[in-house]
Every structure is written in structure tokens, then in C-alpha cells.
Amino acid sequence: MNFENNLSFAQSLDASDPLRNIREQFLFPQQNGKPFIYLCGNSLGLQPKKAREVLGVQLDNWHNLAVEGWFEGDSPWMFYHKELKKLMAPIVGASPAEVCPMNTLTVNLHLLMVSFYRPQGNRFKIIMEAGAFPSDQYAIESQVRFHGYDPSVAIIEVAPREGEYTLRTEDITDLITSHGDEIALVMFGGINYFTGQWFDMETITKTGHAVGAIVGWDLAHAAGNVPVKLHDWEVDFACWCSYKYQNSGPGGISGIFVHEKHFADRDMNRFAGWWGYKESTRFKMDKGFVPEAGADGWQISCAQVMPMALYHASLQIFESAGFLAPLRNKSIDLTAYLIYIIGEVNKAVGYEQYKVITPNDPAERGAQVSIIAQGDAKGVFDQLVANNVLGDWREPNVIRLSPVPLYNSYEDVFRTGELLLSLSKG
């Protein structure tokens, strides 16, 4: 598309955007009586207007049914997660049996590594991206120690080449291939939180399998942002949080994926709890753990109904939008427009004041654009916020801006550029 850097062009794109009205279903934070241009959905998605209502429904159920709410009412808590599973599955390209809402993200990463990191003999290493989100680094490091290995030996990190910010797929696959049968697990973030790079998940998964490794993905920045096909790509396991691109609120419930090829494996270790027990006989309270089939068998504690209700409300918005395909179409253009607008600002300033480090190729990015700002970067960021544009800041000089197709507009992007330019001149 040929973009133009003016308000009427941005407004014309909004007018022809079939998803333009979905933003009405969200609440925007305000400052000085004006809503923010919110470009921070990579960190915490906005509140669906329905959130208060769905929590109210569950409070009423609790009031009116109390303990009977587990089995009574319109949507008994005992089976409530099944309604979410149906809506989660299309978001990550899975069958409903392969996904389940439970716990929080880092907890699930640990639980899945208990099952899928199975070091043995010479095969004990984990390959991951250098500069992964800290929680993932700590989780992986502690899992390795738990099995008695030295993280500096057992963890292999793939780093960008000198002078580059993002990883090259061939560097990842070459490293996997060269370590071959030493690798127990390939564990990457689908999209890197810092650079916004979307890795070639299918190729990396294939390469990991070719050397006999298990392949898992942390989709914190990918789920609800880019279309992934976990089942078709034969990913072994994955987990994500739902409070970033999926708008389920702070501390929202996490989701897991376990490929159906693993369902029949009875020998797999797992940290069990009563809620993962075979549903039909769970309340016989028998001795000896028998897992429910599918991803549900990884549940431990009873269903977190309130966080599930919030996630459900957001998933219904995805459903009404037609799930990922239409959102992704808009997202590709909206993010390309932001990259174009930043280029226009640089042109007007006369040098590359804002360097985009996120890949330009849509196949290598989602909605997030990470920018290294020259000069007083923090000052620019603070002025953006003071002027009602909310992105986020990463030390030492990176501003992350994420136009989210559910609730951002082309006008949002244009106005952000206009503001950036005025701050650069000033």
C-alpha cells in the first residue's frame, strides 16, 4: 500500500476498515479529561467494557448458588473452562482438547518443562534466544539446576550477529543442527519482547525435531497477535499469558497447549493435582492419579472462575472479529503505517533519530515496533506520555509502540507521528 503522511489519508483508511467499530468495546485510560492513544497492548491489553458485567454475573452466581455453582446454573464452574477452550483453540491453531486455561504463565512454563524437559545422558541441553524475557531465563535456569546441571553448560543462547539486533533463522537452525543430539529442548519466545521479532516458528520446530529434540514456545507476545498453527507445525508444547494482546486484565489466566501426539504417553512426568484428574471420576477421590485426557490433564487446582470470566469476555470479542485472520490483515497494514510514519519523522528531522529495530518484513513481526531513540530518549518518551500517547519504555533507550488492530486506528498512528515530530523539533 502507498501510504501518505496526513490526517485525511489516515482517516480514510479508518473509514474503510471493517474492524473500526470494535474499539467501542474497550475502555481507554484518560488523562486531563482526554483518552490516551494507547500503544501498549504488548504489555497490558485494554479492559473490555463487558469485563465488569461478566464479573458481576459470577458474583451473582456465587451469591445465589454458592457451592452449588460448581454444578448448577447456566454455566456451571466445573465445566466453564470448556467454553474458553473452544475460543482459545482458533487463536493458537489448535484443537480444543490441546489447550486449557490455567494458572499464570511462568508457572505453566515450569509445569510444562517438568513434562517436556527430559535430559538424559548426553542429551541435556536447552537452546533458547539470548535476551529472552527475564522470567523465562530464570525459569529455564532453575529447571536446569533442578536436574543437577550447570546452566552455563546446559543452556545455549542464540545471539544476534555483531552490529545486528535480531536473529537470523539460519543462525538458529545452524546452532540447533551443530549441537544435534546434545539438545533435549528447543525453547523460544514466539515473538521476542524487546525487539518484536517473530521467529520462524515452523522452521525452528522442524529443525529441533530433526535432531530429536522437543520444541516448546512461550507465546506471551504472539498469542492473539499473530496467527500461529501449533497443531499443524507439530509444536510439542506452548504457553502464553492472556493479559497482553488478549486483554484479560492484570495477572490474567494463562493458557497451555500440548500437542495431541503426546496424549497417549502415560509415562510422562507431571506435577499432578486433583483438577487434572479424570473428570468423570474426579469426585470419587480415589488414590492414584489418573489424568484427564488432553491438555486438561495438566490442571492442578480448581478452576479460577473470575480470571476465566475476564478472559472469556475478551475471547468473545476475538470471536466477533472473526478471530486472527481479519485482525492480522489489519495489523500488517497498521504496523506498516507506523513504520512508515516513523520514517517520515526521520526524514523531516534530517537524520535517523528513531531507529526501528523490529524487522520490516511482516512475516517477522506482529504489532509491536521497537525504536531506539537518539538523544534524550527518556525525555521524548515522557513527553509522549504527557501528551496522551502511551507506549512503553525499556532501558536504556528503547521505546516500544504497539498499534493493536482490535482498538487502535490509523489516526492514532498518524497523531503519534505528528507528536514525535513536534517533540523532535522542540
Ligand SMILES: *Cc1c(COP(=O)(O)O)cnc(C)c1O
Ligand atoms: C509477559 C511475559 C511473561 C510474564 O509472565 P507471568 O508469569 O505472567 O508474570 C513471561 N514470559 C514472557 C516471554 C513474557 O512476555
